[in-house]
Amino acid sequence: MKPIWNDTKEYDLKSGKYVKIWQGPQHPGITGNMSIELLLEGDEIKLLKTHVGYLHRGFEKLMERRKFINCFPIVCRICVPEPDTNEYLFAAAVEELSGIEIPERAKWIRTLNLEMARLGATVMGLGGQAGSFGLGTIGQWAVAHRDFLLDSFEELTGGRIYHMYIVPGGVRYEIPEGFEGRLEKTLVKIEKLLSDIDKVMFHNAVFKSRSKGLGYIPKDWIEPFGINGTTARASGVSYDVRKDHPYLIYDQLDFNVITGTEGDVYERVLIRKEECHLSINLIRQILAKMPKSGPVRTFIPDIMHWKIPAGETYVRAESGRGEYGYYMVTDGSEYPQRVHVKGPSYTHAMSLLEKLGEGVTNADIFGLMVSLQTYPPEIER
Amino acid sequence: MTEADNEENKIIKPDFSDPELFCTALPKEVPRMNNIIQKFYDWAQANSLWLLAFGTGCGSIEMRPLYTARYDISRFGIAPRPTPRQSNLFIISGYVSVKTLKRIIRSYEQMQNPKFVIGLGSCTINGGMYWDSYNTINRLDHYIPVDVYVAGCMPRPEALIAGFDELKKRIKEGRGEGANEYAKNFAWYKANQKKIIKDWDMPDYNW
Amino acid sequence: MKELIERLRSKFNAKNIKEQRKNFVFITVEKKDLEGCVLYLKEFEGYGHLTLLTALDWIEKDQFELVYHLHNYFNKTDVSVKTFIDRKNPTMVSINNLWAGARVYEREIKELFGIDFPGCPRVNDPFALEGWHEIPPMRKDFDTKKYSEETYFPRPGRYTKDNVAQMEEQLYPVEAEVKNGIAETVRKK
Numbered sequence: 142m143k144p145i146w147n148d149t150k151e152y153d154l155k156s157g158k159y160v161k162i163w164q165g166p167q168h169p170g171i172t173g174n175m176s177i178e179l180l181l182e183g184d185e186i187k188l189l190k191t192h193v194g195y196l197h198r199g200f201e202k203l204m205e206r207r208k209f210i211n212c213f214p215i216v217c218r219i220c221v222p223e224p225d226t227n228e229y230l231f232a233a234a235v236e237e238l239s240g241i242e243i244p245e246r247a248k249w250i251r252t253l254n255l256e257m258a259r260l261g262a263t264v265m266g267l268g269g270q271a272g273s274f275g276l277g278t279i280g281q282w283a284v285a286h287r288d289f290l291l292d293s294f295e296e297l298t299g300g301r302i303y304h305m306y307i308v309p310g311g312v313r314y315e316i317p318e319g320f321e322g323r324l325e326k327t328l329v330k331i332e333k334l335l336s337d338i339d340k341v342m343f344h345n346a347v348f349k350s351r352s353k354g355l356g357y358i359p360k361d362w363i364e365p366f367g368i369n370g371t372t373a374r375a376s377g378v379s380y381d382v383r384k385d386h387p388y389l390i391y392d393q394l395d396f397n398v399i400t401g402t403e404g405d406v407y408e409r410v411l412i413r414k415e416e417c418h419l420s421i422n423l424i425r426q427i428l429a430k431m432p433k434s435g436p437v438r439t440f441i442p443d444i445m446h447w448k449i450p451a452g453e454t455y456v457r458a459e460s461g462r463g464e465y466g467y468y469m470v471t472d473g474s475e476y477p478q479r480v481h482v483k484g485p486s487y488t489h490a491m492s493l494l495e496k497l498g499e500g501v502t503n504a505d506i507f508g509l510m511v512s513l514q515t516y517p518p519e520i521e522r
Numbered sequence: 523m524t525e526a527d528n529e530e531n532k533i534i535k536p537d538f539s540d541p542e543l544f545c546t547a548l549p550k551e552v553p554r555m556n557n558i559i560q561k562f563y564d565w566a567q568a569n570s571l572w573l574l575a576f577g578t579g580c581g582s583i584e585m586r587p588l589y590t591a592r593y594d595i596s597r598f599g600i601a602p603r604p605t606p607r608q609s610n611l612f613i614i615s616g617y618v619s620v621k622t623l624k625r626i627i628r629s630y631e632q633m634q635n636p637k638f639v640i641g642l643g644s645c646t647i648n649g650g651m652y653w654d655s656y657n658t659i660n661r662l663d664h665y666i667p668v669d670v671y672v673a674g675c676m677p678r679p680e681a682l683i684a685g686f687d688e689l690k691k692r693i694k695e696g697r698g699e700g701a702n703e704y705a706k707n708f709a710w711y712k713a714n715q716k717k718i719i720k721d722w723d724m725p726d727y728n729w
Numbered sequence: 730m731k732e733l734i735e736r737l738r739s740k741f742n743a744k745n746i747k748e749q750r751k752n753f754v755f756i757t758v759e760k761k762d763l764e765g766c767v768l769y770l771k772e773f774e775g776y777g778h779l780t781l782l783t784a785l786d787w788i789e790k791d792q793f794e795l796v797y798h799l800h801n802y803f804n805k806t807d808v809s810v811k812t813f814i815d816r817k818n819p820t821m822v823s824i825n826n827l828w829a830g831a832r833v834y835e836r837e838i839k840e841l842f843g844i845d846f847p848g849c850p851r852v853n854d855p856f857a858l859e860g861w862h863e864i865p866p867m868r869k870d871f872d873t874k875k876y877s878e879e880t881y882f883p884r885p886g887r888y889t890k891d892n893v894a895q896m897e898e899q900l901y902p903v904e905a906e907v908k909n910g911i912a913e914t915v916r917k918k
Contacts, residue, residue, distance in 0.1 A: 194857035488830035648884035720860035
């Protein structure tokens with residue numbers, strides 16, 4: 142494989158052939174807050190460098206100054222469209238290190254929460270992808286339907302965006318009366334939206350001709366870059382954390398891993414749409430199979446002075462974008478020694494994008510960026 | 523740094539106080555007229571705020587549902603614009619890190635007078651839950667002038683619409699004078715900004 | 730899994746072997762054996778996925794600890810290889826020719842901890858901070874609260890209208906002042 146990140150020595154900047162531009166955070170095409178620095182020849186990109194760091198808050202340093210139960214409001218703000226994965230991973234790491242068992246009903250409610258968050262984030266991602274190729278109506282539809290799902294979240298947890306619902310020990314409240322009926326109505330609306338998107342976007346001549354063949358990832362790039370999630374599944378590697386390392390109650394649910402064959406932008410978006418259908422199917426299975434009654438939270442005595450024995454662990458989960466992981470080290474005191482958050486966009490946005498961007502025209506680079514589903518807050522935390 | 527990078531730096535980063543290449547004028551105050559025409563201007567500006575679509579932090583996820591039919595801010599005359607030259611309202615949505623502050627200052631100074639700023643979320647008021655972080659600022663109004671704060675984490679879209687309402691009332695009373703305040707205390711704002719942005723590689727007033 | 734641990738113990742002198750879960754083991758090797766151990770696991774045992782590369786700061790022992798977490802796609806097991814390096818002159822061999830994605834991890838660790846990886850391209854480029862002239866921020870001797878209070882202007886805190894506190898100030902002013910002074914000092918710590 143040709144080495145990535147060449148220097149600009151082979152490009153003579155003094156001749157009038159090359160233009161160097163910086164498409165920064167205030168740009169209508171960039172989702173999230175990162176910037177790319179391009180070296181263009183005419184309309185074609187020769188070199189691309191990613192710059193991140195606009196959203197760096199120093200989470201890992203802040204978590205070392207806060208006790209375990211004080212960390213959990215701050216943890217959900219690492220990933221904005223889908224905060225429940227972070228809450229679950231922090232709770233799972235703390236429970237594994239301290240040896241607490243959570244009740245059965247809490248595991249089912251946590252899975253329901255995670256699947257609802259996945260659905261909301263993937264639907265919004267489809268809208269963003271359409272917007273990057275110029276199909277603006279689909280973005281409006283997607284955000285409007287995600288709003289109905291946020292109403293369900295508000296009924297269940299009390300907040301629209303940041304829920305703070307999954308805590309070490311279980312979940313905070315019981316499911317309210319009649320919640321299943323209202324959620325089913327929202328799911329029917331989202332299914333109608335997905336069939337509309339199928340007609341308008343996937344049978345659209347402009348979208349097909351622009352996205353087929355763009356950003357092709359061959360199968361032997363998966364290992365050197367550590368690609369995971371939908372991006373890897375679209376290239377033929379069927380790696381899904383819910384099947385390979387089942388957590389919570391995913392081994393009691395019945396589903397197949399969706400894999401594709403061509404690794405271009407069209408295939409990745411198609412697999413995301415299929416995963417929306419899969420999420421709706423899983424939510425309906427969970428609501429049918431859940432145990433009808435039981436406690437939802439284990440009591441932890443004296444939670445403000447909770448000391449966890451020394452140890453270290455790594456837990457992982459599958460979010461809408463790929464494999465999320467938390468590495469936590471404790472040393473027997475009331476504060477964590479080190480928490481390292483590893484998001485799925487870490488290598489996708491930095492090394493993979495710089496390799497894929499060569500040869501792409503300036504108008505198509507944003508469609509390519511959105512199809513990798515990179516989200517900057519989890520890169521620089 | 524390679525030799526090619528040094529060559530690049532000489533092309534990209536010229537001397538900003540050179541009057542041949544850059545205009546070194548400072549912002550000027552525009553005094554208010556005290557007649558019926560000024561009242562007409564105030565009414566017109568309050569009813570057609572065009573906002574700059576730059577999501578600087580967490581809060582931009584609650585700005586996106588505002589453009590849909592459920593909360594619908596285009597009935598108030600508010601429209602999102604992609605460039606600062608065509609907008610007069612800047613919503614700073616959430617926490618501001620040092621790197622983003624440099625870009626915010628650049629965009630704010632490129633907007634044309636009169637211009638207004640809304641600070642969204644608790645992080646602009648006193649630092650929020652990142653009050654002890656080494657990379658986020660604690661008080662936004664020491665760096666650019668702010669008209670209205672909307673508290674919350676995140677504020678709902680209805681709370682944001684109430685914030686727009688408050689801003690419109692302020693403009694119609696004649697108190698939306700953020701741009702003039704910036705021009706009057708320009709040296710103080712610039713000293714605060716240069717204290718934390720240590721590699722300053724842009725002109726002093728980016729217009 | 731047990732045979733793998735035996736092979737690693739004999740070839741690379743792996744110590745401190747701890748089984749965290751059923752298919753997940755932590756091992757510790759010396760700094761000079763690390764590159765060989767990681768290469769052996771990647772080429773001969775099938776651990777082709779570099780999941781994580783991170784660093785820890787043990788200021789009491791005067792050492793940094795590096796953790797390389799490897800994952801096997803085929804038999805779904807994890808091995809996490811750890812090593813200790815000196816805190817005074819921290820450098821480490823770069824593994825960017827084994828995995829292209831390791832360059833980003835090494836760049837970040839150089840910026841946040843100060844551990845140098847000679848041989849990694851663009852390792853001196855800033856990753857998330859711009860214009861930073863202090864010590865690397867993730868080290869344990871960097872006090873983030875003090876830095877934030879000195880550089881960014883904190884808004885002074887609110888005072889309380891609690892009834893008990895108000896009556897105390899009216900009736901027993903000396904005791905109230907002492908109590909407030911102690912509370913201020915404890916909060917500042």
